[in-house]
Amino acid sequence: MNDNTSVDMLTTSGGTPVGSRWNPTKEQIDLLESLYGQGIRTPSAEQIQQITGRLRAFGHIEGKNVFYWFQNHKARQRQKEKQDKFAYFNQFLLRTPVFPPPNCPNGCFNRRETCDSTVHNMDATSTHCQVKSNMEYVVPDVRQFKQETLELFPLHPTGLLQEKTTSSSANHDHQSSVTTTCCPTDLEISAADHPPVFNFLCGN
Amino acid sequence: MNDNTSVDMLTTSGGTPVGSRWNPTKEQIDLLESLYGQGIRTPSAEQIQQITGRLRAFGHIEGKNVFYWFQNHKARQRQKEKQDKFAYFNQFLLRTPVFPPPNCPNGCFNRRETCDSTVHNMDATSTHCQVKSNMEYVVPDVRQFKQETLELFPLHPTGLLQEKTTSSSANHDHQSSVTTTCCPTDLEISAADHPPVFNFLCGN
DNA sequence: GCAAATTAATGATTTATTCAAG
DNA sequence: CTTGAATAAATCATTAATTTGC
Numbered sequence: 155m156n157d158n159t160s161v162d163m164l165t166t167s168g169g170t171p172v173g174s175r176w177n178p179t180k181e182q183i184d185l186l187e188s189l190y191g192q193g194i195r196t197p198s199a200e201q202i203q204q205i206t207g208r209l210r211a212f213g214h215i216e217g218k219n220v221f222y223w224f225q226n227h228k229a230r231q232r233q234k235e236k237q238d239k240f241a242y243f244n245q246f247l248l249r250t251p252v253f254p255p256p257n258c259p260n261g262c263f264n265r266r267e268t269c270d271s272t273v274h275n276m277d278a279t280s281t282h283c284q285v286k287s288n289m290e291y292v293v294p295d296v297r298q299f300k301q302e303t304l305e306l307f308p309l310h311p312t313g314l315l316q317e318k319t320t321s322s323s324a325n326h327d328h329q330s331s332v333t334t335t336c337c338p339t340d341l342e343i344s345a346a347d348h349p350p351v352f353n354f355l356c357g358n
Numbered sequence: 359m360n361d362n363t364s365v366d367m368l369t370t371s372g373g374t375p376v377g378s379r380w381n382p383t384k385e386q387i388d389l390l391e392s393l394y395g396q397g398i399r400t401p402s403a404e405q406i407q408q409i410t411g412r413l414r415a416f417g418h419i420e421g422k423n424v425f426y427w428f429q430n431h432k433a434r435q436r437q438k439e440k441q442d443k444f445a446y447f448n449q450f451l452l453r454t455p456v457f458p459p460p461n462c463p464n465g466c467f468n469r470r471e472t473c474d475s476t477v478h479n480m481d482a483t484s485t486h487c488q489v490k491s492n493m494e495y496v497v498p499d500v501r502q503f504k505q506e507t508l509e510l511f512p513l514h515p516t517g518l519l520q521e522k523t524t525s526s527s528a529n530h531d532h533q534s535s536v537t538t539t540c541c542p543t544d545l546e547i548s549a550a551d552h553p554p555v556f557n558f559l560c561g562n
Numbered sequence: 563g564c565a566a567a568t569t570a571a572t573g574a575t576t577t578a579t580t581c582a583a584g
Numbered sequence: 585c586t587t588g589a590a591t592a593a594a595t596c597a598t599t600a601a602t603t604t605g606c
Contacts, residue, residue, distance in 0.1 A: 175573055175598065196591080222574060229592070230572080379583060379588050400576080426589060433577070434587080569602070578593070584586090 176219040181212040186223055195228050197221075380423040385416040390427055399432050401425075 178186070189197075189205065197205060197220070206217045382390070393401075393409065401409060401424070410421045 177573085177599075219573080225592085226572065226574085381584085381588085423588080429577090430587065430589085567604075571600075573598080575596070576594080580591075581589080583588080
């Protein structure tokens with residue numbers, strides 16, 4: 155289709171024969187997930203450069219691959235978390251008996267008084283609205299789950315995982331003193347400035 | 359906020375003092391819009407390079423500026439077109455009397471029989487559903503407007519403005535013989551291959 | 563076992579939305 | 585209010601898992 159006689163790759167040195175799209179090795183995935191686990195979400199251009207350089211030890215890779223990986227991983231983790239939350243919540247709702255189990259901890263919410271007013275009114279035309287109001291009733295409690303889940307990550311040091319914190323006038327002036335708290339590797343992501351997430355794919 | 363003492367720009371040569379964001383000159387806008395008018399929507403990396411180089415004659419500019427410009431312009435043209443279409447269609451609907459005007463061309467649709475069944479049932483709770491079904495009823499006719507509007511652009515020569523054409527096995531092998539049909543400038547966008555819209559912002 | 567056929571994952575693009583400078 | 589810049593969501597496309605019939 156597209157002329158294969160171009161300059162760049164055909165079977166790059168590493169061990170990953172590259173025909174079209176990047177196919178990450180196990181080691182590459184491991185390192186990427188490790189970084190993600192440490193709170194890196196939208197790495198800066200320099201971070202991408204460093205990560206790419208490191209990953210190149212395991213096979214051919216470009217900066218844009220790293221960029222795309224974080225984009226996709228972040229988005230798909232988010233949506234997985236969302237649907238997990240929903241599933242958990244759903245099964246909880248569906249299996250909750252009309253009379254709560256005897257030794258229900260105080261965390262259980264008692265939906266008997268609040269919800270039984272909607273038991274009738276279940277015909278096809280009006281179901282939607284009822285379901286919606288039903289959802290809205292419980293959403294506040296679900297948000298706590300998200301909070302707790304996010305707290306599981308350490309993410310104390312540098313500005314990692316700051317993402318959306320009003321992003322105005324909250325620059326916090328965090329410099330150096332990063333030096334790897336939970337991970338023994340000396341990757342030392344500098345995170346000096348937060349340049350827009352772009353110039354990445356040039357190099358490499 | 360972010361330290362201004364970095365290496366790159368402060369007051370670049372051109373005539374456009376750059377403190378933070380690109381401020382396009384009139385000439386730059388003109389050329390960009392000209393290109394857009396010729397059908398360029400998502401220029402390739404090479405196209406962006408060439409365009410940027412040309413625009414640099416009028417002031418400081420980077421590849422990513424060109425990239426963003428096309429992104430934004432395309433999106434905003436699209437949404438403007440959409441709301442224009444909606445406005446046109448809306449006024450047409452709203453001013454259509456119950457009895458059609460005497461010399462109504464055959465294009466007029468007669469909505470008397472189809473729509474008056476929804477006149478009642480207009481209380482606050484059920485309005486939404488009725489409105490939606492009402493919309494769905496008329497959408498098909500709107501699509502024609504869009505078609506016609508798009509046809510207004512000439513876009514005959516090279517593969518410009520091909521955008522979404524199944525993108526599989528339809529490569530059409532169009533080479534050279536581009537050489538400016540409606541525009542006297544010898545910009546000569548080569549559009550040789552269609553590389554992904556990325557490596558752009560590296561250079562420049 | 564083993565390919566062809568399906569399905570699930572996921573890399574790569576495009577489109578929509580949001581933020582913020584001027 | 586316009587629009588450059590950035591991010592998130594949706595979508596496309598290709599590769600790997602897997603199922604299935606032989």
